[in-house]
Amino acid sequence: MRINKLFSNYGICSRxxxxxLVEENRIMVNGKQCIPGQWVEIEDNILLDNKNIIANDKIYIALNKPVGITCxxxxxxxxxxxDFMDYPGYIFPVGRLDKNSKGLILMTNxxxxxxxxxxxxxxxxxxxIVTVNKPFNDSFIKVMSKGVEICGVVTRPCKVIRxxxxxxxIILTQGLNKQIRRMSKALGYTVTSLERTRIINIKLSEIDVGTWRYLTDMEIKQLKNS
Structure with missing residues (x-):
């Protein structure tokens, strides 16, 4: 794999x-200066600041993101x-939740x-859970469920419950950019509130807005097996 992916998998830093780090000549591979995008093997002798790299303990966090924070x-x-989380270690958001939306986002290394x-x-x-700017009829639910054309593609069928x-x-199995807002707009509606409440087996319940918690061992196991 590339050196960038190895460091990310080890939870050391982002790709x-x-x-x-490569540009600053801080990474050595088998006694030679690392080059950008270098391919490496797990067995290689890889040094960061003249120290052997090791995989950091994995971090798994569920955050209830407030409106106004960019993922x-x-x-x-x-x-x-x-900056919002100010966590004392390297973590990054798994995917995105747009700035004007709130709710569950997973953070990890x-x-x-x-x-x-x-x-x-x-x-x-x-x-x-989504609120739009005016009442909708059953046809809206049916069309949303079957798929809506946005950005030149038809969205994957999904579950929609009034x-x-x-x-x-709405329960999606894909993550197009601002998908729900664009689907709603295509049908003549504007989203006024959007909150993500679940990602696979991880639920938002009992996490106040702006706060977070570590995932349990069972939740992590279920995530990895999904």
């Missing part, structure tokens, strides 16, 4: 940060999720698990 590890972005969760073909469920005249629960 982007590896490029900076990016890019520190130059105002109100980014890393486990690149391998993150890739598995985000892989579209795995069809992992993500559940949301909660009230203007609120519904």
């Amino acid at each position: 982007t940060d590896v490029n900076r 990016t590890a890019e520190k130059s972005v105002k109100s980014n999720i890393i 486990d690149g391998e698990l993150a890739n598995n969760i985000l892989e579209s073909k795995n069809e992992h469920e993500k559940e949301y 909660v009230s005249d203007d609120t519904f629960i």
